[in-house]
Amino acid sequence: MFNSEPCDGCSRSISDALARTVRLIVDQRDVDSQQLCPDCFASWIRRYESEMQLSHQIVSTDDIIVD
Numbered sequence: 001m002f003n004s005e006p007c008d009g010c011s012r013s014i015s016d017a018l019a020r021t022v023r024l025i026v027d028q029r030d031v032d033s034q035q036l037c038p039d040c041f042a043s044w045i046r047r048y049e050s051e052m053q054l055s056h057q058i059v060s061t062d063d064i065i066v067d
Helices: 038-052
Strands: 002-006 013-015 020-026 029-036
Touching: 020 038, 029 038
Parallel strands: none
Antiparallel strands: 002 013, 020 029
């Protein structure tokens, strides 16, 4: 059975069994929700992992002010 809603990433119809929902919740409030096909979900995961990786840059402590 196909979902009545298309993929929010590519607009293709997706079956309920293959659809993945990604929700962003901040302070118990929904900020964003996306229904994604498997390909768009895989792309979302790769982008998330890439953006969440720790940077190897060293931050200078000279810019940190502590009161």
